Ligand SMILES: O=C(O)c1ccc(O)c(O)c1
């Protein structure tokens with residue numbers, strides 16, 4: 001596979017979970033050209049430096065650097081002499097590893113002395129030692145370095161050291177975390193930059209060392225201007241590796257293979273942003289359908305729920321056991337096939353959503369971009385005359401199909417489905433469209449799916465929220481298309497007893513936990529659904545008392561909310577009304593929302609109330625009746 005970026009791709013071993021062998025195999029499988037070997041991964045490896053070097057070479061890679069070497073420059077004697085002796089030992093190891101670059105990060109020792117010329121003199125002398133071993137040394141400013149904490153000072157020291165074996169190492173995290181200006185990067189000659197390290201991070205208000213050691217993430221997963229940083233580096237003519245260096249607690253707990261793949265996807269997306277080589281990120285126009293895979297009995301039960309929600313069975317697939325239920329712009333499919341993908345999904349995960357179809361502006365471009373980002377596509381046989389609907393693999397082994405307004409893929413309902421004649425003229429739709437789709441996943445996977453969705457689609461990331469479930473905290477991250485054509489909410493929890501975690505553990509993986517539909521008139525919709533026999537999640541009286549106090553709403557309005565079990569939120573003049581069905585088959589549930597006046601959120605203030613109510617329903621209180629009735 002050709003490397004789309006002009007720079008070799010690299011990643012530091014510290015970025016992944018596992019032992020050194022697992023890390024290297026995952027990194028090679030993801031297609032990286034090189035690795036930075038972290039000293040700790042080397043020290044804990046049960047084998048010599050030659051063995052590590054051979055393993056890296058056998059995997060078709062090179063070692064871009066050996067690191068970190070700490071607290072070297074500006075030391076008083078005898079620490080200074082000891083630093084040189086330590087460096088000499090490491091240079092010898094590097095010769096055996098087969099790497100020519102050592103990373104030295106700026107001194108954090110309280111004993112370190114300041115002075116640019118003192119540090120430059122130390123590096124000049126070290127350059128002579130490095131020359132004897134045929135290696136080079138790159139100097140990196142840590143954002144919390146004692147005297148040097150800005151890349152401009154590191155570069156000035158390197159410039160004054162004036163030694164061909166001594167260069168500077170730039171790290172996007174240290175640069176952007178300190179908000180150092182990027183302009184001066186352009187004045188560093190590209191061949192004096194020995195390595196460029198990349199990391200993003202979410203904006204957090206905390207000390208920079210903890211932020212760096214625990215919350216770094218791949219570019220595209222955080223809030224830092226890594227693209228601007230890479231553009232500035234490109235201006236220098238630097239042709240060396242772009243190397244991820246991620247210290248992150250989630251990464252240390254995740255799957256090395258998945259993380260390495262994410263790292264490659266991040267580099268591809270980053271290269272595409274600085275020098276576009278892929279089709280643009282797909283614009284999602286809407287949700288074409290949501291497909292449930294289940295057995296006949298559960299499908300019959302779910303059909304009952306769909307009916308009560310105002311859906312009608314409007315079509316049957318021409319060759320498969322798939323029924324279409326619709327109202328407004330919403331299409332739900334019930335797939336009860338006894339072989340093929342949907343059935344495997346149902347066996348593996350139980351009844352649930354096996355696929356989502358998204359309507360995009362151009363399916364060919366969306367598939368090409370997915371391929372460029374190394375997102376696997378999915379193929380299955382189609383019957384004669386039926387449409388081939390392109391698909392990729394998404395969250396938890398589910399599929400994402402693509403349709404588009406133009407061409408055959410704009411006519412899937414006419415081509416693949418036979419209409420079911422309506423007994424009577426259909427009543428007005430209670431529900432109009434899919435408002436959002438909420439997916440639960442392992443906490444460690446959240447950043448993966450964030451990168452997946454935001455590198456493929458035009459989506460805006462809304463800041464992550466921590467929501468209190470009676471069983472622990474749930475992190476919730478919305479992704480929203482600017483025109484509202486698609487809203488995803490990613491949920492993950494580190495606590496094992498939250499609804500979100502139990503969804504993942506009990507269903508053998510991530511997936512769609514709830515779907516919200518948009519109602520033009522939520523009160524009318526709920527009334528009609530209750531008349532059809534549906535009941536909704538119970539909301540405690542305390543909630544409505546508080547609502548009255550908080551928002552000063554009319555008592556009659558509060559009464560209507562209470563009677564319909566509707567939750568309420570307000571943001572300025574914008575209002576949000578939401579109601580939940582009971583959980584179906586202990587697996588998923590539906591939400592009905594009404595957005596008034598352009599409300600943009602998801603009712604996060606109400607989420608703890610909803611989660612507590614669901615927890616109560618999932619684990620009914622078993623108090624003796626006599627006590628309960630007192
Ligand atoms: O956190 C650290 O100590 C550390 C070490 C080496 C690096 O390249 C870095 O960016 C940070």
Ligand SMILES: [Mg+2]
Nearest residue numbers: 140171197245
């Ligand atoms: Mg670094």
